[in-house]
Structure formats: C-alpha cells, structure tokens
Amino acid sequence: MARLVAWLRGNADGFLALVIAAVVALLGVLDVFGTEQVNAAILLTLALLATTLLRDRWFAARALAQTTAVRLVTGPEVGRVHADAHHETEQWMFKGGTGTYLRAVTLPECVENARRAKRPLRVQVEIIDPADQALCHEYSQYRLSLTPGPDRTGDTWTLDRTRKEAFATILAACWYRQRFTFLKIEVGLSKVMTTFRWDISSSWVIMTQEDPAAPALLFEKGKPHYRAYSRELMASFEQTRQIDVGRARDLQLSDEPSVEEARKLFAVLDLELPGSFTDRDVADIVRRAIQPKNPYW
Structure with a gap:
C-alpha cells in the first residue's frame, strides 16, 4: 500500500490524465455529455499529458546536467x-x-x-x-x-x-x-x-x-x-x-x-x-x- 501511495504521489498528473480520459471515453460511449463538453474534457486531458511530458523532460535535463558536471x-x-x-x-x-x-x-x-x-x-x-x-x-x-x-x-x-x-x-x-x-x-x-x-x-x-x-x-x-x-x-x-x-x-x-x-x-x-x-x-x-x-x- 505504501508503494502504491508513493507511486501515485510521484505520478499524480499522469494518473489523473488517464482517469479523465477513461471517464470521458465512457461518457462518450453512453452519450451522457454533448460534443462540446467531450471536446473540453479532451483538451483538459491533453493539457495534463503535456504537463507530464514537460515535467519528465525537466527532470531528465536536470539529471543530465548533474552527470555532465563530471x-x-x-x-x-x-x-x-x-x-x-x-x-x-x-x-x-x-x-x-x-x-x-x-x-x-x-x-x-x-x-x-x-x-x-x-x-x-x-x-x-x-x-x-x-x-x-x-x-x-x-x-x-x-x-x-x-x-x-x-x-x-x-x-x-x-x-x-x-x-x-x-x-x-x-x-x-x-x-x-x-x-x-x-x-x-x-x-x-x-x-x-x-x-x-x-x-x-x-x-x-x-x-x-x-x-x-x-x-x-x-x-x-x-x-x-x-x-x-x-x-x-x-x-x-x-x-x-x-x-x-x-x-x-x-x-x-x-x-x-x-x-x-x-x-x-x-x-x-x-x-x-x-x-x-x-x-x-x-x-x-x-x-x-x-x-x-x-x-x-
């Protein structure tokens, strides 16, 4: 349980994007929301995914800078x-x-x-x-x-x-x-x-x-x-x-x-x-x- 909590803490943005995408897909299949709401949810999901990618790139660049110090x-x-x-x-x-x-x-x-x-x-x-x-x-x-x-x-x-x-x-x-x-x-x-x-x-x-x-x-x-x-x-x-x-x-x-x-x-x-x-x-x-x-x- 502790490992799961630590993983969720470190990957909250990516996990949230995955949950939103799954919910939006399910609601789209059930035709609960209209097209505009679904499109807005998709944009939100993409924004979260972009944030996750930028964060990962920042950490990778930081790690590379530390290694190239030697x-x-x-x-x-x-x-x-x-x-x-x-x-x-x-x-x-x-x-x-x-x-x-x-x-x-x-x-x-x-x-x-x-x-x-x-x-x-x-x-x-x-x-x-x-x-x-x-x-x-x-x-x-x-x-x-x-x-x-x-x-x-x-x-x-x-x-x-x-x-x-x-x-x-x-x-x-x-x-x-x-x-x-x-x-x-x-x-x-x-x-x-x-x-x-x-x-x-x-x-x-x-x-x-x-x-x-x-x-x-x-x-x-x-x-x-x-x-x-x-x-x-x-x-x-x-x-x-x-x-x-x-x-x-x-x-x-x-x-x-x-x-x-x-x-x-x-x-x-x-x-x-x-x-x-x-x-x-x-x-x-x-x-x-x-x-x-x-x-x-």
Whole structure:
C-alpha cells in the first residue's frame, strides 16, 4: 500500500490524465455529455499529458546536467581544456610530481593571460621534495615503469632527472614572480608521491595522470567535487615543507639565469643542491626552468 501511495504521489498528473480520459471515453460511449463538453474534457486531458511530458523532460535535463558536471576527456582535448582553464582564471592550484607541464604550459599561459587582462594571479604549487632522495628515486622508477625509454621530451626518467625537474619548478616559480608584480606564488615540497596530477582553476578541477594516454576527469565549479578537491589541495599543501620564495626578492634573476645566479637562489631559499651536481647540471636545471619542453601534448 505504501508503494502504491508513493507511486501515485510521484505520478499524480499522469494518473489523473488517464482517469479523465477513461471517464470521458465512457461518457462518450453512453452519450451522457454533448460534443462540446467531450471536446473540453479532451483538451483538459491533453493539457495534463503535456504537463507530464514537460515535467519528465525537466527532470531528465536536470539529471543530465548533474552527470555532465563530471566529464571524461582524452588525447588532445585535455590540452584544449587546460588552455580554456588558463584563459580567465585568477587562481591555479597544482599538486603533482615535479611540475613539468606546469612549467612548460600552465605558468607561462596563466601569467601571460593575467598580464594581458591586468589582473592578479594566485598560484599554489605542490611537488615532491627534491631533497628526499628515496622519494625521488621511487618517483623516477614509477615514471620509468610507464615510459621505459625516453618520453616526449627525449629524456629518460632517472633519479637525477627527477631532482632536476623539481628544482627547475622552484626556480621557474621565482623567475615568473619577479617578472609579474601581481603574481603571488607559493611552493610546497611534499614527502609523499602522488600518481595523479591535480590542477584547479577558478572554474574547473582537472585531474590527470602521469601517463598522457590516460583519460582526464573534469569537475565543474559549483558542484560538490570542486569544493571537496579544493579543500583537499589546501589541506595537503599545509602539510608540505613550504618554500618562502619571497626571500629571493632581492636576488635579481636574468632572462637566462646563470649558473651562479641559480646557485645563489637555492642558497637563499635554503635548498641545498646535491653535492654531485656540477655546473653543467645546474645549467640543465636552468634550461628546464626557462625553456621547458611540453611532455604531454
């Protein structure tokens, strides 16, 4: 009985239209009403049926809108989604491995768009700690398992490359900060490796994997997932070893920083480069920071 009552409550308009149609048909057969009354009853029935259809379409459209709040994209479309997100955003939160795509595409595009629009830009970056040799080794082995040989940049993942990529992201953060007054950038170094890359703009959460062939997930602002993942990245960032990039304010970096400038920068930031890194290695860090290659698309 309870199920019947619930069904009638949810389908009252359609059930009422059915009852009216049946009654009108019966009365028409019995010739109780005249033609005008029957026609009026038919119009009422059609109106109820139209109302039912419109209601069902509204619920269907609402359900579709809720499902499309989470989108699945693959291949070159991932790059296009990133480009759209870079265009109007006033903030960018990143959590990932070493920040290679962040340096190659996200930072330059977001900074250029913000500069053109004369608006401030806030960037939060969380990458693995290059001082943690065990963690960097684990990350390089993970990336090597995905791409055994050279990746799209032409390099193979090794311990040294992993550390250089992370140091390059820190250098790039300071370099861009000096070149755009209204850029506020924060860098945190994590002791935990993640296999996902999280990018959050003012409108979207873009969740990708290190494997460029893997699909990406998009979560629209205004939906519960967007707020939840924003909180996740904020909480995660608070647990990192945060780098005070403001300490490098008085150290002017050239358009193409020299090895000496790079060494001074990391010393000011209290980041010790590995003792095995030669000047050639430091020059490689500078190249990866200022002239990065897009590793994905």
